[in-house]
Amino acid sequence: MKVGVLTGGGDCPGLNAVIRSVVRKGVQEYAFEFVGLRDGWLGALQGNVVPLDISSVRGILPRGGTILGSSRTNPFKHEDGLRRVQDTLAAHDVDALVVIGGEDTLGVAAELSRHGIKLVGVPKTIDNDVSGTDFTFGFDTAVGIATEAIDRLHTTAESHMRTLVVEVMGRHSGWIALHAGVAGGANVILIPERPFDIDQVCGWVTSRFKINYAPIVVVAEGAVPKEGQMILKDRTLDEFGHVRLSGIGEWLAREISERTGTDARTTVLGHIQRGGTPSAFDRWLATRFGLHAIDAVKDGAFGVMVALQRTQIVRVPLADTTAKTKVVEPSLYDEFGVFFG
Numbered sequence: 063m064k065v066g067v068l069t070g071g072g073d074c075p076g077l078n079a080v081i082r083s084v085v086r087k088g089v090q091e092y093a094f095e096f097v098g099l100r101d102g103w104l105g106a107l108q109g110n111v112v113p114l115d116i117s118s119v120r121g122i123l124p125r126g127g128t129i130l131g132s133s134r135t136n137p138f139k140h141e142d143g144l145r146r147v148q149d150t151l152a153a154h155d156v157d158a159l160v161v162i163g164g165e166d167t168l169g170v171a172a173e174l175s176r177h178g179i180k181l182v183g184v185p186k187t188i189d190n191d192v193s194g195t196d197f198t199f200g201f202d203t204a205v206g207i208a209t210e211a212i213d214r215l216h217t218t219a220e221s222h223m224r225t226l227v228v229e230v231m232g233r234h235s236g237w238i239a240l241h242a243g244v245a246g247g248a249n250v251i252l253i254p255e256r257p258f259d260i261d262q263v264c265g266w267v268t269s270r271f272k273i274n275y276a277p278i279v280v281v282a283e284g285a286v287p288k289e290g291q292m293i294l295k296d297r298t299l300d301e302f303g304h305v306r307l308s309g310i311g312e313w314l315a316r317e318i319s320e321r322t323g324t325d326a327r328t329t330v331l332g333h334i335q336r337g338g339t340p341s342a343f344d345r346w347l348a349t350r351f352g353l354h355a356i357d358a359v360k361d362g363a364f365g366v367m368v369a370l371q372r373t374q375i376v377r378v379p380l381a382d383t384t385a386k387t388k389v390v391e392p393s394l395y396d397e398f399g400v401f402f403g
Contacts, residue, residue: 070102070167075340076199076348078122083352183367191235194383195369212246219276224325229311232282243280254284266403
């Protein structure tokens with residue numbers, strides 16, 4: 063059997079660990095052949111296919127990014143996209159695909175599966191918002207990076223007695239903001255699932271200054287005030303119809319300064335959260351996902367995604383995982399309210 067591997071969407075720590083795991087077990091235990099599709103679904107559209115073997119994946123476990131490249135291409139937004147993907151697989155004698163991606167990449171995979179393409183999904187996103195799995199790889203690394211940044215910003219905030227607003231990734235879910243904010247001792251955490259009251263935020267900030275303490279506000283990029291919409295630098299859309307988020311941090315700092323009469327600055331962590339070497343946990347989880355994904359291919363269990371549930375790797379239908387985004391439960395967010403203000 064010849065198996066194709068592709069990585070789609072934003073880069074993510076642990077992608078190479080999955081590729082390595084899939085190829086190592088597939089070659090050594092099942093005698094499969096492998097090829098990689100370059101730049102995600104773009105490679106599938108353009109027929110950009112490269113050979114993959116054990117020598118190709120040596121030494122890539124600790125490397126960030128993806129050796130196969132990635133893109134946010136949606137083949138169904140291109141003329142004859144389905145046919146072109148099918149033609150690429152047929153031309154290279156690819157029998158099945160291992161698709162590594164987040165909600166958009168896996169959404170395309172689910173649709174292709176409905177059209178008869180044999181594939182298995184692997185959940186990838188630093189946002190941890192893919193349904194059906196307790197955790198996605200990349201999330202732990204992103205939280206660690208954000209937490210370290212918050213730790214460092216505390217000393218600057220205290221030295222200058224100013225509010226520091228830390229904007230982290232999270233379009234529809236606040237998992238990074240909540241985990242890093244709690245771990246980093248933030249005084250305010252704002253997430254997309256809970257529209258915030260800017261007056262309340264300013265009240266929390268003021269209360270910290272009253273005890274001679276400089277506040278840290280952690281905000282997910284998709285968080286919105288109660289009375290408005292997302293704060294955006296621009297409204298450019300990608301092929302999945304998503305706006306390019308950023309701007310809420312700057313807006314918050316400006317509002318806090320104007321409403322409280324104190325200094326406030328913004329730090330936008332941006333792509334630093336998804337770059338660099340993966341954490342030990344993300345290497346471990348990505349490796350397990352890869353091992354179980356190629357087992358699913360061997361078993362002919364197509365149209366599924368491998369997922370972590372408690373300590374077990376299970377198979378869940380792709381259609382179920384892409385139906386909705388996994389968000390922060392209100393009760394979980396409320397647990398930490400005692401630390402606000």
